[in-house]
Amino acid sequence: MKKTCFLFVTTILSWSVIEGISFGQGTATYAPTHLSCCETKEAVPIRIAYLKEASPDKEDVEPADSPGETFPDPLEPLNRVFFEFNDKLYFYVLKPAARGYKTVVPEEIRFCVRNFFNNLAYPVRLVNNLFQGKVAGAVEETCGFFANTVVGLGGLADIAKAVDLKKHEEDLGQTLAVYGAGPAFYINWPFFGPSTLRDTIGTVGDAFLDPLNYLDGWYSAGARGFNTVNETSLRIGDYESLKKAALDPYVALRDAYYQNRLSKIRE
Amino acid sequence: MQRESLVRVVFIVMLVVSWAFPAWAGVPTEKVKETADKIIAIVSDPSLKDPSKEAQRREQIRKAVDELCDWEEMSRRSLGRYWAQRSEQEKKEFVHLFGQLLERTYSDRVEGYSGEKVNYLGERVDGDYAEVEVKIVTNKNTEIPVVYRMRAKDQKWLVYDMVIEGVSLVNNYRTQFSDILAKSSFEALLKRLKEKGDE
Numbered sequence: 322m323k324k325t326c327f328l329f330v331t332t333i334l335s336w337s338v339i340e341g342i343s344f345g346q347g348t349a350t351y352a353p354t355h356l357s358c359c360e361t362k363e364a365v366p367i368r369i370a371y372l373k374e375a376s377p378d379k380e381d382v383e384p385a386d387s388p389g390e391t392f393p394d395p396l397e398p399l400n401r402v403f404f405e406f407n408d409k410l411y412f413y414v415l416k417p418a419a420r421g422y423k424t425v426v427p428e429e430i431r432f433c434v435r436n437f438f439n440n441l442a443y444p445v446r447l448v449n450n451l452f453q454g455k456v457a458g459a460v461e462e463t464c465g466f467f468a469n470t471v472v473g474l475g476g477l478a479d480i481a482k483a484v485d486l487k488k489h490e491e492d493l494g495q496t497l498a499v500y501g502a503g504p505a506f507y508i509n510w511p512f513f514g515p516s517t518l519r520d521t522i523g524t525v526g527d528a529f530l531d532p533l534n535y536l537d538g539w540y541s542a543g544a545r546g547f548n549t550v551n552e553t554s555l556r557i558g559d560y561e562s563l564k565k566a567a568l569d570p571y572v573a574l575r576d577a578y579y580q581n582r583l584s585k586i587r588e
Numbered sequence: 589m590q591r592e593s594l595v596r597v598v599f600i601v602m603l604v605v606s607w608a609f610p611a612w613a614g615v616p617t618e619k620v621k622e623t624a625d626k627i628i629a630i631v632s633d634p635s636l637k638d639p640s641k642e643a644q645r646r647e648q649i650r651k652a653v654d655e656l657c658d659w660e661e662m663s664r665r666s667l668g669r670y671w672a673q674r675s676e677q678e679k680k681e682f683v684h685l686f687g688q689l690l691e692r693t694y695s696d697r698v699e700g701y702s703g704e705k706v707n708y709l710g711e712r713v714d715g716d717y718a719e720v721e722v723k724i725v726t727n728k729n730t731e732i733p734v735v736y737r738m739r740a741k742d743q744k745w746l747v748y749d750m751v752i753e754g755v756s757l758v759n760n761y762r763t764q765f766s767d768i769l770a771k772s773s774f775e776a777l778l779k780r781l782k783e784k785g786d787e
Contacts (some may be wrong), residue, residue: 359750391763428728432728432729460781475655482729493743513672516711555728556593558596559593559594560597562594562693563594563696565692565693565696566689566690566693567763567764568689568764568765568768568777568780568781568784569764569767569768572761572764572767573763573764576755576760576764577594577760578753578761580754580755580756580759581754581755582761583754584753584754584755585754
């Protein structure tokens with residue numbers, strides 16, 4: 322018994338010493354940061370078990386969460402046409418506009434604009450968090466909204482982020498999914514981009530909560546256009562990277578949208 | 589709306605400035621950090637900054653990445669159920685071409701490094717599988733969550749997949765390849781990979 326104890330203690334001590342040494346080396350590159358970096362996460366055996374199921378050592382190479390599961394795409398020919406359209410729209414209209422805008426407007430201001438529009442989308446997030454029973458999320462969002470609007474000069478500054486309040490991005494499409502609605506099928510809208518039948522219904526529903534919709538027609542469109550150009554100016558290069566890395570950009574985009582939505586719905 | 593920071597970040601991830609991470613961070617996280625540090629060093633090395641040294645730089649970066657990534661595993665998983673049917677020769681060629689495609693994509697992003705920071709959030713290990721979670725903070729103050737999926741082969745931890753904002757790289761390619769293979773042949777897929785390489 323004593324021997325076991327002794328061995329146990331020795332093991333723990335030697336482990337601590339070794340870890341201590343590597344920590345010491347780690348601190349050589351320590352630099353102060355206002356971003357917290359040392360959140361710990363509990364081990365989640367369930368997820369790792371999924372990985373093991375997915376091991377290709379088994380005869381059946383297709384892992385459990387096979388992305389052979391993707392959106393049904395019965396409208397593929399039409400979607401591909403719209404994809405080409407959006408592609409041309411991006412390169413011939415949106416990107417030049419965003420570039421021109423970027424040259425004139427400094428980045429800080431463009432961040433402020435982004436913050437402003439993000440803040441305006443608060444009602445959508447609030448309502449959908451509540452519909453999904455995510456009360457904590459709703460509360461955190463509300464705190465963030467007030468912080469941004471009051472302290473952040475009407476939403477121009479992202480105060481919420483500065484005080485580590487997290488965003489809980491929920492929309493009606495996700496809410497419908499949580500209630501069991503399937504995506505139905507993939508739609509690639511001209512102008513609006515990838516969506517599904519469910520998410521499109523969601524977007525329409527969310528529009529009732531969007532302050533921009535209550536502006537007069539031209540102002541509303543103008544505001545949206547402005548937001549789009551602003552956002553694009555902050556993301557120039559993303560779409561190009563996708564195209565460059567993909568053998569089939571249309572499928573790459575559809576799959577990225579699928580996986581991204583899935584992960585958002587799950588969280 | 590396009591949120592395809594997917595690929596951009598995949599390879600920016602390789603170019604991270606190391607910030608402090610917990611003392612208890614295990615071997616998988618160490619491995620990721622080690623490669624990241626190496627690549628940063630290469631990209632920041634003034635003696636290699638000259639355009640004439642580009643080939644040398646790329647060679648060194650590739651060596652560093654080769655130590656971290658298991659290309660065969662990635663290729664195998666991205667072919668999914670089509671892998672087993674291929675001959676050894678075809679498999680080899682596929683791994684080679686796919687690796688080239690990935691390398692081309694990340695090389696560009698590596699060259700475009702501009703001070704992105706990485707926060708190591710932690711890792712989960714179960715047997716010989718692990719996931720290393722990080723958050724990339726770009727100079728545009730966007731935070732991008734990335735998960736490295738790793739597997740231990742012969743005591744070495746190697747990355748076989750990267751999940752950026754919920755989108756798995758392997759899964760994304762698998763959908764593309766499945767789509768192509770359903771509509772045409774394996775030779776056609778190889779041809780497209782080759783053409784992509786010549787682009």
